[in-house]
Amino acid sequence: MEFNLQDVDSIIDHWGPKPASLLQILLDVNHQYRYLPQEAIQRVAQRLSMPVSQVYSVASFFKVFSLKPRGRVIMHVCTGTACHVKGGPRIIERLEQDLNMKTGETSEDLFVTLETVNCVGACAAAPVVMVGEVTYSEMTPSKTSLLVKELREKES
Amino acid sequence: MSRLNSVQDLERLREEINRKRDSIKKRIRICGGPGCYSGGGVHLVPVFEENLSQRQVSREYMVTLTGCHGFCARGPIVVIEPQNIFYERVHKERVAEIVEKTVLGDALVEDLLYSDPLTGEKIVRERDIPFYAGQERIIFNDTGLNWSTDIDDYISRGGYSALAKVLSGMQPEQVIEEVKVSGLRGRGGGGFPAGVKWESCRRARGEIKYVMCNADEGDPGAYMDRALLEGNPHQVLEGMIIGGYAIGATEGYVYCRYEYPLAVKNCNWAIQQAKSYGLLGENILGSGFSLDIFVNRGGGAFVCGESTALMASLEGKIGEPRGKHIHTVEKGLWMRPSNLNNVETWASVPHIINRSGKWFASIGTERSKGTKIFSVVGKINNSGLVEVAMGTPLRKIVYDIGGGIPGGKRFKAVQTGGPSGGCVPEKLIDLPVDFEKLKQAGSMMGSGGMIIMDEDTCMVDVARYFLTFLAEESCGKCVPCRVGVKRMLEIVTRICGGKGKPGDIEQLEELGRSMKEAALCGLGKSAPNPVLSTIHYFRDEYEAHVYERRCPAKVCKALITYVIDVDKCTGCGRCRIKCPEGAILGAKKECHVIDEDICVRCGICLESCKFGAISIE
Ligand SMILES: Cc1cc2nc3c(=O)[nH]c(=O)nc-3n(C[C@H](O)[C@H](O)[C@H](O)COP(=O)(O)O)c2cc1C
Ligand code: SF4
Ligand code: SF4
Ligand code: SF4
Ligand code: FES
Ligand code: FES
Numbered sequence: 001m002e003f004n005l006q007d008v009d010s011i012i013d014h015w016g017p018k019p020a021s022l023l024q025i026l027l028d029v030n031h032q033y034r035y036l037p038q039e040a041i042q043r044v045a046q047r048l049s050m051p052v053s054q055v056y057s058v059a060s061f062f063k064v065f066s067l068k069p070r071g072r073v074i075m076h077v078c079t080g081t082a083c084h085v086k087g088g089p090r091i092i093e094r095l096e097q098d099l100n101m102k103t104g105e106t107s108e109d110l111f112v113t114l115e116t117v118n119c120v121g122a123c124a125a126a127p128v129v130m131v132g133e134v135t136y137s138e139m140t141p142s143k144t145s146l147l148v149k150e151l152r153e154k155e156s
Numbered sequence: 157m158s159r160l161n162s163v164q165d166l167e168r169l170r171e172e173i174n175r176k177r178d179s180i181k182k183r184i185r186i187c188g189g190p191g192c193y194s195g196g197g198v199h200l201v202p203v204f205e206e207n208l209s210q211r212q213v214s215r216e217y218m219v220t221l222t223g224c225h226g227f228c229a230r231g232p233i234v235v236i237e238p239q240n241i242f243y244e245r246v247h248k249e250r251v252a253e254i255v256e257k258t259v260l261g262d263a264l265v266e267d268l269l270y271s272d273p274l275t276g277e278k279i280v281r282e283r284d285i286p287f288y289a290g291q292e293r294i295i296f297n298d299t300g301l302n303w304s305t306d307i308d309d310y311i312s313r314g315g316y317s318a319l320a321k322v323l324s325g326m327q328p329e330q331v332i333e334e335v336k337v338s339g340l341r342g343r344g345g346g347g348f349p350a351g352v353k354w355e356s357c358r359r360a361r362g363e364i365k366y367v368m369c370n371a372d373e374g375d376p377g378a379y380m381d382r383a384l385l386e387g388n389p390h391q392v393l394e395g396m397i398i399g400g401y402a403i404g405a406t407e408g409y410v411y412c413r414y415e416y417p418l419a420v421k422n423c424n425w426a427i428q429q430a431k432s433y434g435l436l437g438e439n440i441l442g443s444g445f446s447l448d449i450f451v452n453r454g455g456g457a458f459v460c461g462e463s464t465a466l467m468a469s470l471e472g473k474i475g476e477p478r479g480k481h482i483h484t485v486e487k488g489l490w491m492r493p494s495n496l497n498n499v500e501t502w503a504s505v506p507h508i509i510n511r512s513g514k515w516f517a518s519i520g521t522e523r524s525k526g527t528k529i530f531s532v533v534g535k536i537n538n539s540g541l542v543e544v545a546m547g548t549p550l551r552k553i554v555y556d557i558g559g560g561i562p563g564g565k566r567f568k569a570v571q572t573g574g575p576s577g578g579c580v581p582e583k584l585i586d587l588p589v590d591f592e593k594l595k596q597a598g599s600m601m602g603s604g605g606m607i608i609m610d611e612d613t614c615m616v617d618v619a620r621y622f623l624t625f626l627a628e629e630s631c632g633k634c635v636p637c638r639v640g641v642k643r644m645l646e647i648v649t650r651i652c653g654g655k656g657k658p659g660d661i662e663q664l665e666e667l668g669r670s671m672k673e674a675a676l677c678g679l680g681k682s683a684p685n686p687v688l689s690t691i692h693y694f695r696d697e698y699e700a701h702v703y704e705r706r707c708p709a710k711v712c713k714a715l716i717t718y719v720i721d722v723d724k725c726t727g728c729g730r731c732r733i734k735c736p737e738g739a740i741l742g743a744k745k746e747c748h749v750i751d752e753d754i755c756v757r758c759g760i761c762l763e764s765c766k767f768g769a770i771s772i773e
Contacts, residue, residue, distance in 0.1 A: 022472035027414055027453055061474040061631075062455025064414055080376030081571065081607045082533040084621050090759060097736055097758065118458065118625065119376035120415050121383075123531060124191040124228030124539040133417065135194035142763060 003033060008040045009047070017047045022058055026065060034074065034113075035066040071106045071113035073151050076130040077144075080119030083127040087140070091127060092116065094141035098148060111152065159434040161442040163320040166311070169433075173312045181216045182259055183237040188304060189224025189383055191540070193418070196247065197221075197232035203251045208259075217259055220309065223387010225300030226541040227287050230270065235282055235300070242282040243268040273537070273559065287538045290557040292519070295503050296380070296529050296543040299387040304422055307429040310390040316435055318506035322398050323443040328358060331402040335505065337513030339525030344370050344461070344498030345576065345602050345678075347524075347591045350505075353495060357403040357485040360493035364407065367400040367447075368470075368489070368496040371412035371419065372454050372461035375574030376625070378605030380529040380541050381499035385412065386419040388503070389426035393449065395502035397436060398509060400447040403495050408449035411466050414456060423451050458575070458629035459679050463488075463496050465631070476631050477677035498603065500529060520546030524590035528604055532558050535565065535610040546590040550580065553589065554608060565610040569693070573602030575622050575629075576682035578689025579615065598689040600682070614711035615694040616701055620648045622686035630679060637680025640671040644687060654714040656702035661691060710772045713757040717773050722747050724769035731761035731770065 011028045015021035022044070029040050036059055045052040059065045077083075077092050095114055096102055106113040122128050125137030129144055136147065160166050186192075186200050204219045225233050230244035236258050243254065246268060257263040269278040270285050279285050303309035310316070322331055336351030357365065369392060373381040385392055396408050412420050427449055430436035438446045452470055459465045460475035467489045469475040488494025504526060508516045517525045524546035530553065533539045537559035544553060554560065554567060561567050569579040578599035580587060587593055591601050609618070623645040632638045644667050647660050668684030675681045691698055700706045707715040720731075720740075727745040739755040742748030750761070750770075762770045 019472040020470065023455055023469060024452060027455065058455075058472070058474050062457050064456040079625075081574070081605065081621070082377040082539075085534045085607060085609055085613055085618075093758060094760075117415060118374075118456070119379070120190075121373070121379035121419075122190045122194050123377050123379050123533040124541075125194055125231075126533060126539075128194070135190075137191070137194045140763075141760070 003037050003039060005039070005043060007032065008043050012044065012047050017049075019048055019050060022048060022050075022055065023062070026055070026059060026062075030065050034070045035068060038067075066113075068106065069110065071110050072155070073112045073131060074115065075112060075148070076115050076117040076120070077103075078118075078120055078122075078126070078128045078130070079116040080123060080126075082123035083119070086126040088127040090141050091129065091139055091144050094145055095148065098145050111155065112148070159432070161434065163324045163441055166316060166320050166435075166441060170311050170314075170317075173308045177218075177312065179216065180218045183218045183220060184259065185220055185222045185225075185235040185237065185301065187223075187225050187231060187233040187235075187300065188221040189228065189231070189299075189387055190379055190418075191224065191228030192231035192233055195231045195245075199248060200232060200234065200246060200251060203248050204255065207251055207255045211255070211260070213260070220303040221305070223299035223302050223304050224383040224541060225282075226291075226293075226296065226383075226543075227285070227538065228540040229538050233300075239280075240282045241280055242270055242285065244270055287540070287542075287557055287559065290552060291543050292527050292545045293543050294507055294519075294527050295391075295500060296384065296541060298391065299383055302388045302391075304387050304389070305425050307390060307426065307433065310388070314510070315390055315506075316394055318509035319394050319397055319435065320441065321509055322401060323441050323445065328402045328404065331398060331509070332358060334513040335402070335508060338504075338508045338516035339513075339520075339523075340501065340504055340508060340516065341524065341591065342498055343500035343504070343528065343603065345573070345600070347601060350497060350501055353485060353497070354399060354403050356483070357493050357495040360486040362493045364490075364492050365403055365405040366489050366492060366494040367396050367403065367405040367408040367449075368466075368494060369396055369408070369410040369502055370461060370463075370466060370496055370498045371410055371416070371423075372466065373413055373416070373499075373603065374458040374461040375603045375605040377533055377571075377607045378531040378574065378603045380531055380604055382416050382419050383541055384499050384503050384529075385410070386416065386422050389419075389423045390430065391503045391506060392423075392499055393426055393430055393436065395505035396449060397440065397447055398505050399495065399497065399502065401445050403493075405495070406447060408447060409470060409489075410449065410451045411460075411470060412451060412453055414453040420451055420453055427451070457631075458625070459631045459677070462677050462679060465677070466496065467494060474631075476633050477679075479676060500604075521588065521590045521592075523592055528589075528601070530589075530604045530606045532606045532608065534571075534606075534608040535561055535613065536608040537562050544589075547588040547593075549585075550587045550589055551585045553606070554585065558608070561608070561610050565612065568609045568611050568613055569615070571599075571607040571609065571618065571686075572605065573600035573682075573685070574605050575625050576600060576678065576685055577602045577605075578685045579609070579618065579693060581693040598692055599685070612709055612711070614652075614707055614709035615690040615697050616648065616652055616707070617709075617711045619687045619690045620645070620652050623648055623683075626679070626683045630683075634674075634676040634680065636671050636674035637676065637683060640667055640675070640680070641683050643667055644684065648687065651698065651701045652707075652712040652714070654701070654705050654712070656698075658702065660702060661695070661698050664688075665691060716757060717752050718750050718755055718757060718759075718761060718770060719773050720748050720750060721769045721771065724767050726767055726769070728767070730764050730766065734760050734764040736760065 465475040732740040
């Protein structure tokens with residue numbers, strides 16, 4: 001989605017331009033653009049009358065935020081305990097190998113970002129992988145590999 | 157929706173809702189909980205609706221998307237009332253048949269019924285299935301019955317009657333007394349008596365006070381809070397409103413992890429509905445008491461589940477804990493009196509008010525009252541959410557309810573209390589599970605996560621897993637935690653990597669003991685637990701890693717090798733083609749071999765061999 005100040009402003013207005021809203025505003029901006037554009041951070045700081053550094057400190061404290069653009073597909077492999085004992089780590093290894101990148105990185109063509117998440121609350125279906133808001137249950141390395149292939153085919 | 161101005165209005169509404177439902181012949185409950193949702197449960201709703209409307213019988217049958225039924229391993233689940241016929245693993249293609257046979261008719265779709273793994277016997281009714289029969293469902297009872305996004309459904313089952321009872325004559329002190337009598341202890345980890353906390357908050361001086369709900373559910377592997385908040389949000393809200401009245405709060409917050417978008421959505425939805433009925437907001441039920449509740453999302457930091465960090469985060473700051481010398485019940489959010497309880501704690505309150513504190517206190521053990529919801533997951537057949545009375549033996553949870561370990565493997569341990577807890581080994585399988593007994597066993601209740609581990613789980617790897625988690629989640633404010641966790645992680649990583657040294661195990665114990673003393677908040681104080689408890693019960697496994705360079709569970713990569721069995725290998729070449737490292741050599745139709753030096757132990761070959769010729773040593 002193209003960055004535009006009006007969208008950021010309407011998010012700020014929704015929560016109210018007060019310091020207490022900072023986290024909620026950043027969450028919505030991060031969701032909308034899949035990361036926190038620098039212009040947005042500056043706008044938030046300006047409207048909430050706080051130093052840019054304070055906005056940055058909150059943005060870097062919480063795991064959810066990304067300061068760099070992320071892929072069109074964001075894959076979250078669950079690293080919660082249930083998923084760990086049921087083979088989550090092998091899914092990550094396979095994805096890293098398949099995509100030739102490390103967890104936390106984004107592919108150069110901005111197709112995919114690979115991240116981990118500490119439990120999405122679907123532990124009975126472990127191990128799980130999330131793509132955007134869709135949860136894939138009882139995954140294996142091979143099933144995940146296939147999923148990435150399908151996603152890429154769907155895109156082209 | 158019209159506003160309810162009195163307790164009588166609420167009762168009239170309830171009668172009206174129930175009268176309207178008289179004409180409904182059957183109710184189809186489709187599970188929309190976290191497990192079934194991802195399995196496609198949510199997509200069944202429109203299919204059922206369409207099917208019924210094509211037959212022009214929509215008015216006589218009610219289709220509801222409910223919260224989690226608990227038996228998530230068998231999802232997507234569909235239950236047909238009034239007989240409560242239980243169908244498991246239901247997919248779209250089966251809907252027409254279910255409607256035809258069980259909804260319009262009274263026949264069963266045999267192959268969708270639960271079949272007992274031992275006897276093969278088909279079980280028809282939900283509550284006859286051993287998984288449910290062994291439980292004592294109170295707090296979690298209605299989640300699977302409840303139409304998650306419909307306040308009328310909650311009201312039809314008696315919802316908000318506890319609030320009505322409180323507002324029609326109970327003094328705040330009486331409410332607090334009832335909760336104290338119940339013996340209810342916080343379900344978020346600490347186990348602090350809820351009534352005592354409420355009393356201190358009521359007594360604290362301040363014009364503005366807050367009630368808060370901790371839905372940060374940081375224990376990775378626990379999801380009962382998600383299930384409750386998402387599936388039955390009004391039960392949690394009703395508890396909070398009662399609590400708000402008791403302590404004299406005017407504002408409330410639900411702090412929910414962002415990883416649970418559906419819980420946030422359903423809770424917001426519920427707040428809007430409650431407000432339009434006048435059950436929340438100004439002048440609740442005409443009583444003069446007013447309370448507003450807002451939902452805030454977290455940002456994915458485990459430490460924000462800690463009360464003071466949570467409040468800092470609500471203020472828009474980074475989530476760093478502060479020292480415990482200032483109590484949040486006196487000076488919490490914005491330095492005002494604040495009462496924080498866990499989702500499950502709040503959800504218990506309406507039951508206590510309706511059925512009395514004495515009744516609640518009659519369940520459970522001497523110092524742990526009531527029931528507890530556990531998230532029983534990992535290497536277990538019936539993974540799901542289980543509610544049992546405090547003091548229920550672990551064996552009953554793992555075997556009678558949980559159905560034992562899959563694949564005929566041996567039960568090894570259960571991890572409870574998440575990153576702050578520890579492992580309870582097989583030899584303690586008869587342990588009655590409550591706050592005290594778990595603590596004595598070197599673990600803790602935590603929020604109720606129970607990760608079942610079998611013989612294929614390496615306990616040193618488990619310790620490393622939690623240390624990695626904690627090293628990432630430590631906020632870094634105090635040195636003992638920041639440095640201590642990192643040091644422990646280095647040592648455990650070394651042990652897993654086959655480079656453990658004599659004295660490492662002792663050093664871990666030493667470090668753990670001093671961190672427990674010196675760390676500032678609960679995260680650091682309890683961070684050594686997963687290590688100390690695994691050393692305590694599985695020292696031999698640590699020693700095998702250090703002294704014999706061996707991982708008995710065959711998990712730690714540096715200590716295992718993949719080998720091909722000469723007798724089983726047909727020389728099909730599949731593994732050779734699949735191996736990403738080119739580590740497998742062999743001519744067609746001849747036995748293949750793995751070059752140990754090139755192999756990165758990814759396991760792809762093992763997965764790809766159709767003849768079971770590859771194994772780990
Ligand atoms: C590091 C840390 C993480 C915590 N995470 C949670 C959590 O996710 N959910 C929760 O309810 N309590 C959590 N707690 C406990 C809370 O600090 C607090 O005791 C609790 O929410 C109070 O509610 P209760 O008395 O109803 O349990 C955590 C504590 C610590 C030290
Ligand atoms: S113990 Fe750890 S998490 Fe807690 S304040 Fe200290 S550094 Fe932060
Ligand atoms: S896949 Fe199995 S049978 Fe085929 S060559 Fe490899 S080890 Fe032998
Ligand atoms: S474990 Fe992986 S690297 Fe090693 S031989 Fe098998 S496929 Fe190749
Ligand atoms: S541990 Fe993966 S969803 Fe909970
Ligand atoms: S999610 Fe359907 S039973 Fe738990």
